Amino acid sequence: MKNIFSIVKFTLLIVVLFAVIYPLAVYGIAQFAPNQGKGETISVNGKVVGYQKIGQKFDQSNYFWGRPSAVDYNAAGSGGSNKGASNKEYLALVQKRIDTFLIVHPYLKKSEIPAEMVTASGSGLDPNISPEGALIQVKRVAKERKLAEAKVKALVESKINTPKIMGTPTVNVLELNVALDQLK
Amino acid sequence: MNTELFGIISIFIVTIVLAIPLGKYIAKVYLGDKTFFDPIFNPIEKFIFKISGINSTEEMNWKQHLKTLLSVNMVWFFLCFFILLFQGSLFLNPDNNPSMSPDLAFNTAISFLVNCNLQHYSGETGLSYLSQIFLMFLQFVSAGVGMAAAAMVFTAMKERTTDKLGNFYNYFIKSCTRILLPLSAVVAVVLLFSGTPMTFEGKDAITTLQGDQVEVSRGPAAAFIAIKHIGTNGGGFFGVNSAHPLENPTYFTNAVELWAQLIIPFAMIFALGFYLKKTKFAYVVFGVMTVGFLLLVIPTVISEINGNPAIEKMGIAQTTGSMEGKEVRFGPAISGFWSIATTVISTGSVNSMHDSSMPVSGTMELLAMMVNAFYGGCGVGFLNFYIFIILAVFISGLMVGRTPEFLGKKIEAREVKIAAFIAILHPLLILSGTALASYFAANNTAMGYWFSGNATGWLNNPGHHGFSEMLYEFTSSAANNGSGFEGLGDNNPFWNITTGIVLLLSRFIPIIGPLAIAGLLANKKYIPESAGTLKTDTTIFGVMVFAVIAIIAALSFFPALALGPLAEYFTLK
Structure with missing residues (x-):
């Protein structure tokens, strides 16, 4: 059970890395792309x-x-x-x-x-x-x-x-x- | 036409050339050597492990690796399942797309968890941006899991006797942060500046030049599409995947996306060579895979360039080739090449509609997934090939009367039994699934809860091609590929649940098998090479492996192919 708990914590932290920081960084760069990345x-x-x-x-x-x-x-x-x-x-x-x-x-x-x-x-x-x-x-x-x-x-x-x-x-x-x- | 063929050849060669240094780098990452990204990611990883209370330096045996791998996957599955089930009322949903039905959420969560990305929905109407981003998270970690499993097998293949095979979390996080993340970031930026959107605004309503009212779907696509290819996931942001003009805007982005899906599977093979300091062995493996790949790709490109014979008879000009389901900016030649690249590797992204491929191409696409070991997906490609190596060592050992040994370890009954089981599982799942679906379609059974209406209703094409649609769906699920003959009506409990089960079994059992074999072998006594050893880094051994692959694939799948695309080919003549 303790194991599962650490996996949940681990998951939430890597969610922040791959699903928050990474897309936001790309979104930031998009502001310099043609039409700010809106197409x-x-x-x-x-x-x-x-x-x-x-x-x-x-x-x-x-x-x-x-x-x-x-x-x-x-x-x-x-x-x-x-x-x-x-x-x-x-x-x-x-x-x-x-x-x-x-x-x-x-x-x-x-x-x-x-x-x-x-x-x-x-x-x-x-x-x-x-x-x-x-x-x-x-x-x-x-x-x-x-x-x-x-x-x-x-x-x-x-x-x-x-x-x-x-x-x-x-x-x-x-x-x-x-x-x-x-x-x- | 020349510019099209030149395009294909140069993309292929550039990818191979770049895969060698990347392979060297990947080997360094798994060996724990210093790399360029250490100053950025070492502190982040330390922080993550400290907070979650995980010791990423303790050595694990193969059973501990497996236990950890399966537990993290279970946690991710439930998290994803609930997000999809309630996406309609959660945040980041500007288009107000509805929540998924339980069977669709089950299928989608599993298929992204197992690196398949089967997608029985269309991105524009089926997902909120929150779900898209969470699925993108699974695209990172499912590729990372495959690579971590391969890294454990690499460690086990070293010339020593041990049960200490590195740490799963360590291999996993390093695969994600040192390999997948930097490559994805580069690809995402290239896509951004070529016209792929990255916005959180919803659909845009416009009046067209001639005065029609239409809407244009957009979204945070660039970040998603990058990892979809780098991680050989293949799940599209938009419904038609990389055929969509925003998902793959130009011939150049098409080349970049092709490169992105091929590069890690190529590099993993070279990484193995550098990791074990057996580069010759790696070249033999890569050679066998390349021969297999070319044998599939050449007939496909030719048949797509030649076009549809039935349309040829109508007397119009098929100058570039078959155009149904193809985009003009890519043309049939590279679309044919892509269709094999994406099926040989377990990407499953498409830049043309495979359902409208020529029958020869359809055969080759199916065969590519049936073999599922030429290059293969991120990490798992080599694991599949490893099974065939074990079988080839065993068979050729018997043929020449030598003890079957592989890299100084004796291969005995237990390992061969596991390998044979894995090799048989793949055709078993594909063919029994197809048989079940065909039985219902042939009898036109009323499906009740499982499908609204009678079973033939899920087919988009009659006759042989209809059979191919069902065969393709199960092959794609079992190969964890995710492409489809998309005419098939697959968003219903029957297809969602049956393919969901096939997905689970055919992801985890083919990971468990090689991990177990490698773990068992690593524990055995190391026997130094002698005159009696069967050499595994020779062309002859390469031919032997190829023969094993060809015999297993041909014997198990030829009857099914004969009923589907081959029969269609002969009726079209």
Whole structure:
């Protein structure tokens, strides 16, 4: 019994070390991190329109679209579809997404659609698409906004992050759309 | 594509290179040599031990080690269980998340206690910040317990006869303060400046650019995610773990998190070599583990890059590979690499949804956990491998007609019986659990209290893949891994309680076994090496260990794999 009592005391003391002092130290350092460790936000005219790292739903035709999401981009939660590669229902859904995408972008060939535009991300909050995924939407967005295609294309190209040594090329959809809104 | 493959190779090599000096450092810590952190932590530790009345210098035998290990775990379990049960009405709960049901609290407390982090809840809605922080405490101490157990086995492997095997508290606190805490602090700071939040504010409500109302979950994540990887725990702060853009914001943080989960399991092997001054033996062990790891990782990366054949037929461009359940910023290549790193090591954090992995990858992820000895978790990885060494020594001793000896100690019936029992326990728990769940699913049994509705309701996918979901859940529990085919509806009494029991048994029995064997061997007479000794630091012995592992894993698990992911692979062709 005396033994258990010392273990309880020991536990409480190391709780202080690992669960109070350590997180508070990190919290202290966070005050010097971007946006004081509250998550980086993007503002338009002083109003926060989103978090830089968190994807948003775009389904209006005058915006670039992101990936399908299993949680509809509500970042109160997160989740993937968890569908297996051979699941028939899932494959039918992907086929439907391809068909819809082709109806909205009638100028495209099927083989130009990159896989991420018709498959759900792991988090349901993926902020990125591939450069190809953005470039194939240029014609639609330009037409919808009555902008020159070349101008919109140049904007997309300026928003492509190409990895120098390691990584994948990405386009942040929210940042692209914020810049698009400012394009005259 | 080249930048992706280069990413994988460089992360792997950098980790190995850095693991060697870290191994040297860990050996120094356990040998009690002076280290850089002594001036900071020596007084703190002295204070803690003085107040709690613990003598951290008295030498313990293996039974005392075990008794202490089990008692501290019991205290931690009850503390955690009650916090989770009442979190809804305790402090640090800005999102007003509810208290856990008893079966979920039971499962969660156990799974964090045993370094598994199975997580049948989602962090955003299932936990208060107080619970998150307390679970973070368990992430430190459960890793510390595994390392302390390994340190005792290291001590027992020295060339002498003794029953004095160091002090559990000493090994434990040093693992936590000298190794886990400094490394976690570094990783936490890197994450902070890459965009991971560390705030005590609750959800933020915003209006998106196109005008939707959404909320964004935040929290004290950076500190948590650091130890989740350094301690090979793997429990995510957010529901989708390291696939979440705040939990793992960039390709760079992904590399850091990979490094963080691999570094201690790698370094522990080198530490063994430096500790015993048998570096060649350590290199053989590391070599066997690396061969096993590469055999699992290469097919996985290839199958993820090749993409889903069923989607290929639809005629779209799978340029980078299979994207279902993957994030664009990582891509399929490194997601495939991660899925094996996290299952080979008992981390269980995910940066892609394993349920949507290609069937070959699913097979490899399962195999990685079924073997559970290539690198392995913090400390316990080596303990699992130790069992296979004992079996290999015994079998090869019999084959060449020499007395089975390991590091100057005779291996006899008692040790082999314990080792065989531990080796069989793992498949027994996985397969009987899966059989039970499959029986209910096959008959579509009405589960009553155990699950609302009929048993097939817990499956998210039909057919072979549904079977894989159940197999994966029990494999992950038995390997103390914690990743999942997350489509499985697992937050209900049936899964919470069955996996909870598997978790307990498969954590503590595989610690008790190696501790007992090492303790028994340490007590035996030391026989100096002679011409008749079977050398254990040679390639041939390495091959022998590998063969033992492969035979045990293949024979026990092949039928189950054939019913699940392998069958799915052939239907997809």
